[in-house]
Amino acid sequence: MPHTRSVLVVGGGASGNAVTVLLRRAGLRVDLIEASPDWNATTGSGITLQGNALRVLRRLGVWEQVEASGFAYGSLGVTAPDGTVLFVKEDMRTGGDDLPATLGLQRPQLQQILIDAVRASGATVRLGTTAETLDQDADGVLVRFSDGSEGRYDLVIAADGLNSATRAAIGITDRAEPVGMAIWRAPAPRPASVTRTDLTYGGPAYIAGYTPTGEHTVYAYVVEACRDRNTIDPSLYADEMRRLAEQYGGVWPEIAQHLTDPAKVNYTWFDRLLVESSWHRGRVVLVGDAAHCCPPTLAQGAAMSLEDASVLTDLLTSGRPWDDELFQAYHDRRVPRVRTVVEASVQLCRWQLDGERDADMPGLIGRTMAVLKELP
Template identity: 45%
Template structure:
């Protein structure tokens, strides 16, 4: 055990709301959220808006948006609207409704109207800088007065009756009604919960860059059949796009700089790709990483500690549903945690409602990866994306 102070963060009113058997509660009054990415931020915001006292711990010593571009679908935008952050996010991003599919030489294959998974009144898809979305969420958390502790991790926990004793890396030991682990695909909490699953390689890697775009690059573009598995881009503003190359999972040791390597991978493509390639210089900030995935088949919780988001279901980004599924998890969990009822039942009902949806996304994404790595004559990536998004247009 760390530390000697053991504060009870529940309010007096919430302690008095317990039923005679201690099994029911009007709402949880205190929640520890572990992880400050999209999942953790949405969970913290939604819980705070429902009157719950929230502490958010983030292992990074600095808390500001990082990363390259991101594509988010309408169901993510719906969550952002529900927690009151949609307008500033739309102001920073670029909404659109189509995906343009082409052969590597630029020949058109199909233009697909993207299903409006968030409803008819929201863009079907939006491109943005991941940092811009993160910064909007952080600002909302600050506005709500959520306590945030940086450079802090959850190192141990135990459910004791109707509370969780949480041991933190800053030496504190505190009690919460529930702990929500939103600490990503590398989640330490997942392992502590005893889940046997771990992140798995997909067989692909991804290069990312943010570059200028032409006015014609106003919707997502996908290029098939070239030297790489796939090249694509998503507009993220009136001037910029997020460009990427899906390739082998390991960065070759070929003596090339990152910029030269990405330009090499873009050789042999037509259409809009030469415009992207020409803008990549030695000063362009580039990122390469292998693409991994995860799907926890069993329970996501033990006692009053539950893992959500990428900690239990992380998908390759081929249908751009990662952020959306994480945000849906967080909002729905906040709703369940603030209902009256037995906590074990509430957490189980939450998982049962979410599991079919996230499994659909992970399996569809893995099917697309398989077709990218091993093309087959009957491959139908456009159809899989279209059918998956139409299914996700149903309420979460």
Template identity: 50%
Template sequence: MTAVNRVAIAGTGVAGLAAAIQLAKAGVEVDVFEARPGMSVTGSGISLQGNALRVFDALGAWDDIRAAGYPFEGLTLRAPGPGAPVVAALPDVKTGGPDYPAAMGMERAALAAILLDHAERAGATVRFGAKVTAIGEGADDAVDVFVNGESVGSYDLLIGADGVHSAVRDLIGIETRPQPTGMGIWRTFVSRPADVERSELYYGGPVYIAGYTPTGENSMYAFLVEKAEDRAGVSDADAAQIMLEESLAYDGPWNSIRADLEAGAPVNYTWFTKHIVEEPWNRGRVVIIGDAAHSCPPTIAQGAAQGLEDALVLTELLVGRAAVDQTLWDEFHARRLPRATAVVEASAQLGQWQIDGNREADAGGLIFGIAQKMAQPA
């Protein structure tokens, strides 16, 4: 017996689809509502740490994701300037345990497609162009859900996994909002040179960080982290030109990246944000998870992993308990809030040290400490 029989989920990001998969597999009726008209995915690639891969295995999606991505071990640090000299080759903590790679890069759209396929095959119903616009109290502790202004019925639970600008978070009166950190990131999706076999980062030069991560045999995503600028209205051609110019200080594989940019590789730009909802993430039978509850700069590549862990812990409790009660919520928050908070604070601190030009900071120690925490299952 599960604590819920019928659940609504807002959002088709990794957290929402992971929750849909686990609940549908347990026989729960699941309706997923996505405000966007289709499965369009902003961004180019994504870095996934081992603890995210461990969750994919629990979902039953690991084999498909492993085949679509590029697993690797370790991290290379390079310096700007001629030849892009290697400063260090660092091992990664295997946060998923010995059965999984330390990390994996993959195309965001491919990840989204795989998770959507698994959710629908598990029995979840997914509706696009369907925004949760209101909620109300139903009979017997149920929550009435309104989509695009119309009632779609009563549910035992509404999970708000609808991202950093969560409508569900607003509907339940949580006032915490993502705040800019002062950094912005240019991203592009390009071909992978044969010698790029794991993530590589360049510190120094005209931007805070220049880097790239392999996402497949023939692909990778590259990025430049700069001081946050108002880039609204920048044309595609100008965006590519800005990325070209800001990358001129970086040699090695950046030469190949620039060639792809000149040939028309897509470019996008976003600001880094941070927030953590410190109060309980639920209000009665409505709960937020993933980026709706916490966001952080991708400085330690744990954002997606934390959303996945939210979904896994929540669904474990919903499937393993007989009722949605305060005991369930207390355990959920005890297992998720400290862990997500540690990631948000560490990710933001790493970025702030770079903004401040603090060369005495123990960035390696902070990253290793968080990795050790993440190696313990959520």
């Protein structure tokens, strides 16, 4: 009887959930562990998904649910701090002409859609569980879990995020570095006039923007210079974000009046990470934020993670041996594309931090989107 390959996925975010669904569809045995007892089902405010992310979600079989839950649109507006619209440009359809250019969605809704897909796939899921030790040999990995149990797998996929413990455990020493900016984010009711993303560069912050995430909801964000996170009282998060938001015009006063619950406001630094060396050590391989992350200035973080899952699945199910050559091929295929996104996202931040007045932001964004329109 042929051996059914087994995979442990560590982390149940976008990349971990996606690779679980795709590998189960290919007939592999997959266990997924997630440290959070609630699978992060209520965490976050909103997310902007461009066409190349939607393309992977369609492959996962969840596009119809995503489309029904979110708000699709095809343009981006740039406004002055007083709300005056300076220009509107059409977004590039990076997922192809049969998908929207962009879709906004409440992040917990996306997570729940992916959770449901993982559950339906037949994968074994263990919440509130971490991998404590990884003992490798030439054929697989023996994993000891935080609950005292253990299991042996042909492959471990590290999808445990920016501060990946698995990445560190296999000796990859790269760590995320702050770029000097931070973001306040919160959900709010959608003003009727908000039917696309509008961005304001300048004013009391570097960027103020909002994205429609559904018929009745919007995701609002304000980007400023990093503060010492230890000096900000979480109980004042809503007050701080509202103070910044109230200084913008247009629909911002309407949004700002709903920024009252500090528990719904998130404050996060912008980080940069790109593991340049191989994304594997033996039979443990990185995906998503464990391998790379970037500021959300291009709204490509989730898209890059979802693409990782898709490309890795293609290679694992290609019939090739699961060896260094295959895992290196995954790295070599992904790194140039991811580097383009990371470097462009960081450059957009640096231009603003440096007060660069002649920066070609539209040109850089356009060139990067053109790359992303190609299949990964």
